[in-house]
Amino acid sequence: MTNIFRLAYLLKPYLKQSIGALLLLSAVVAMDLAIPRLIQKIIDQGIHQRNQDVVISTGLLMLGISLLSVLFAIGNNTLSVKVGESVARDLREAMFLKIQSFSFGNIDRLKTGQLMVRLSSDTSAIQRVVQVSLRIGTRSPLLMIGSLILMVKTSSTLALTMLPILLITTAIIVFFVMKMEPLFQAVRQKLDRLNIVLQENIAGIRLIKAFVRADFECGRFEKANTGFTGDSIRVMRMMASMPPILTLCLNAGMVLVIRSGGLDAIRGTMTIGEVVAFTNYLLTTMAPLIFMAMISNVWASGIASANRVMEVLDILPDIQDNPEPTAMPEHAPGHIAFERVSFRYNNASEASVLDDISFIAEPEKTLAILGATGAGKSTLVNLIPRFYDVSSGRILIDGIDIRALAEKSLLSKVAIVPQETVLFSGSVFDNIRYGVPEADKKQVIEAAKAAEAHDFILNLPKGYDTRVEERGVNLSGGQKQRIALARALLSSPKILILDDSTSAVDIETETRIQNALHLKHRRCTTIIVAQRVSTVLKADKIIVLEKGRIAGEGDHARLMQTSTVYREICDSQLGSETLPESPGGTSKKQEKQP
Template sequence: AFVRANQEKARFEAASTDFMQDTVQAMRLFSLLVPTLYLFVNCAMAAVVWFGGPRVVGGSMTEGQLVAFVNYLLAMQFPLFLLGTMATVYSAAQASSGRILEILDTAPGIQNQHGARTLPHVKGRVAFEDVSFSYSQQSDVPVLNGVNLIAEPGETVAILGATGSGKSSLVHLIPRFYDPTAGRVTIDGIDVRDVTVQSLRQQLGVALQHTVLLSGTIRDNIRYGQPDAEDEQVVAAAKAAQAHDFVMNFPAEYDTEIGQRGVRLSGGQRQRIAIARALLVKPRVLILDDATSSVDAETEAKIEAAVQRWMVSGTTFIVAQRVSTVLRADRIVVLERGSVVAVGTHPQLLASSSVYREIYESQLGSGGAADG
């Protein structure tokens, strides 16, 4: 579509040429090293015969001792040959291991603070207290600026705004994908930075727009966060995510292999599997970050209704760009350039927020068909 075949071909040829040159250089080294080793062994053997022969003739050394020295040199020949062949393999392994160790030695940006404790079982009250956030310390414009927001247990809070308004950045502070640069995020009054990352995330469920599925079966992917889940629990979570029907259409049903990153599923099917996976862990706080963007409106409405029943005592955050996704939320938070510009229900925001009204009318028109 971009008519870049010739340019990509040139890039591939350049990379192949560099690899070929490196390989030729390694083979030249190998071709020089092995004959050198053979020359060393043969010279050593000639030296043994040269210096040992007269001693045998003179009687100071027996023929058997001379033959033993020759056999010692012959025994050294094969290990030296292996050493020569391993030289090129070692250089390649050293370069590869350097890249692997660089990844393994990389410390996560988010670490448990000194003295972090285990997060007890929470009800799910989430509070953002004057939160500001930037991806870079050198950035002059923060992604989030002075956000204050409280979500009570049992509430569904929708985050709405234009692209780049900070919606995903806001909810990513809850599981500590990042830490705020100012202010704090609390769950039941506990700063998320004061507890261990593992205990925090054990009580959260997250489904992202860009779904990450693993090689294996549908069943294995759904119960990834709870490996000991019963089949009935897997099916219940799949039904809530509106995934059960399409799963049952596969010949192997829940034992269907989905391929690397779920390539055998459509975008909407992958998102529904990810939602089922998040629901199965029975989180106290559920985060759906544009997790139904590839799902049709009818299925999306069914998912929202099922999620509300599933999370009746927990807290749900829904990040969306489509107004139709947030109409049924208990509260809608409108973000603009990293700041909260309006909070309320759909009817309240239509009456009081020009930003929300503009988004609503641009997507659904000025009519009232979609209200409520």
């Protein structure tokens, strides 16, 4: 309950509309409460005394009040819907911006399906709470309180006889609301699971078909779907049992009023009009309780959703700027130094992914990181833009600890082409200039040429205006990698990180890319992560990683002499007759005669 009130700050920009909706609603309630009194007047002063003028004039007054009530109700509904939709929009935006602030560690712990449900279904549940609260949720309590007051004024004795039924009805509603909130929480969790399975299935549909695992995936989905359905049935069963119980209470109250009121009318202590008015006030007291019971599921769902939304909004990003961060120098050379760096994910007690790593990457030179799968290569380069914080040691860029740098300032100087290529729906042109939206076509083409992407882009149906479909499914793996590389090169970074970014291109294309980088982009510090030896032969320095530790450091020729691990990698990929680096700067392999 507390969390849903914490979200009340979202109403602040719409305070005038909210107050307007409540004022219109109050007017509607006042008019509804006036109707039973007018009915009493028609019976006692019109029908009972055979006064036609009273019947006509009071009837016309009731008609006018009803028409005015309709207009006010329409105004209330309009404002309520506007406020509810606006709050939902602001909440979705707040959650989206919060997610953008998350570090890689936060994202690792959250699941896409959960975030999707919280951004859509949970915000919609909170939106319904706002709308209902400004309409029925406020109207019902006001109508009930007003009716109780007028019941006491009509007959205090009869009102006291109704008190136990009202208390029992209220207790039943409170019981159901308290029971339903945890049930809705369970339903939301099952919906999370259902969405996770669905999202994974859609994303991996090609793999599922390739391995003929449709039956297995159908089983997973059926299990998640059945769990969600079972919890939903439990909630709906409880909701369905509430109205009949409350209707029983209402009917019991009506019987009691008619019996007691009828006896009072026979004795002459009440008029027939008062009995009818009291009966109407009983209806306007009990009916709001039933309405509140019926919308209690909205509140219960809203409370559960508010708890889940606040879980996201309350998360603190693992990576945060210092109170007084330092900006990267405008003309920073890009000197990188690792000083005894160790890292373990989430600072867990398990073994370090990286252990006691120390090296220097010099400006305008290329550093290559080579190693087997799982050696920690990608983890190492992810520490440079501070996607994760080191567990111990420190990383310096131009002599400044990256933890002292403003995150935006650091990232503005670093461009990374990740191992998993990500393209967005839109044109090829827009994907390349994603990081530099103001770039013109000449700059985009120059970056594409450096990435060896220009020629294949021209052969696409619409060239640079060709639309990239979702996840780039209409492009090959090598084409996507080259577009991603062009995107990084366009930003003219001081530090360029290529995380196995040419693994999907052929050796000839890779060589042309390396030559282009060597000639045109020597003004930055380049770090290349690779598993292929051919990718790193021209690097100024090569670091060999093995099980999170440095197993060798130097250029190709030096490592061939000093590093057993490096020689083994070269032998496995290039053959046992691989020669040290030639004077021309390239590695040669003796041709074997057939």
